[in-house]
Amino acid sequence: MKLLRFGEAGSEKPGMLDADGNIRDLSGVVADIDGALFSGPDMDKLRAMDPTSLPLVEGNPRIGPCVANVPKFICVGLNYTDHAAETGQPMPSHPLIFAKATSAIVGPDDDVVIPRGSEKSDWEVELAIVIGKKASYVSEEEALDCIAGYCIANDVSERSYQFDYAGQWTKGKSCDTFGPIGPWLVTPDEVADPHDLKMYCAINGHRYQDGSTNTMFFKVAHQISHISEFMTLMPGDIISTGTPPGVGAGQNPQVFLKPGDVMELGIEGLGTQRQTCVAWSR
Structure with missing residues (x-):
């Protein structure tokens, strides 16, 4: 479904x-x-x-975020072995988690605003988990039963805000429009193996990310179980599970987003997204 x-x-x-x-x-x-x-x-x-x-919807309406009223947007960093390698960082011993503001959420094809003064805005195609029931201290064996479905997330990131402005990664992850989700929520019965999905992200037609969830280090069940030790996961919460290699910060020389750039991304079985980057304005 x-x-x-x-x-x-x-x-x-x-x-x-x-x-x-x-x-x-x-x-x-x-x-x-x-x-x-x-x-x-x-x-x-x-x-x-x-x-x-059900009534047929005519025409081509805008597609909005596939989940409304998201209580929490939690992300897992450095969770793909090949992405960690491109950053030159070791795999963490536990899932590296941070929050992304829910005010960043937009539809899968909405414009992405390059923040005022940004010079290092970047892309990250990610598999996102949507929680379907309250979860606290769940075991890995119970964790998959807590999933309402899966969707695509673009964890858009401003690398200077993320690393140079003292504090947690949240600063670089939470700018308005930095959280496109969708186009749809796919229920678990249609996802045979969340750890065997091809995924990609192209900028202006050039495919920078071309990976698979099979290089995910901390698997979906482990992430849910681990995060539920530190906070109660609620129905509608989103966990974005990490990105494969090919981000702009990993290029040599580095490549970052600018107004007019077009991001196109997709995950096998979960659809596609397309965003145009626009300049910040009041």
Whole structure:
């Protein structure tokens, strides 16, 4: 099942993708695609539903973030062995976690704003986990049962803010529009193995990232279990699980985003994103 949200920013409606790739309107069935849906009885109703019984959405509406009202946006850094190698850093002994502000979340094809004064904005295609039920001190054996679905996240990052402005990585990760998610939430039954998905990110048609989740070091179940030791994960929370090699900071010479650049990224079975970078303005 592929769930999505469509319409103007701030007024999105819930939808479902049918087998032919058409958007079907779910607004007469559920209020939104969010934690309240994932943790309630309506998910079973949706699983049993024939998408063709729902109203067809005509045209090509804007696709919004695939999850609404996200409580927490947690990211895991340096989690791909080949990405750690390109940065020249050793693999951490435990998952390296940081927060990304939920105000950074935008739709998968919305513009990305290069922040005022930024010279080192960068891209990161990532597999994101969406939590489906409350999780505290869960074991790795229980962890996969806590997943509502998977989606693509672009963990856009300003490297100078991240490393040069004393503090945690959150400064470089949380600028407005730095968290495109979607286009849709794919339920676990459609993802045979989250650790065997091809993924890529191209800038202006040049593919810089061309990797796979099979080089992920801390696996999905371990990440959920580990993070749940330090905070209760709530329905609707997002965990972005790390990026493969090929980020701009890893190039020689380094390459960073500028207004007018176009990012195109995708993960096998989870769809694609396309963002145009624009200059900051009041």
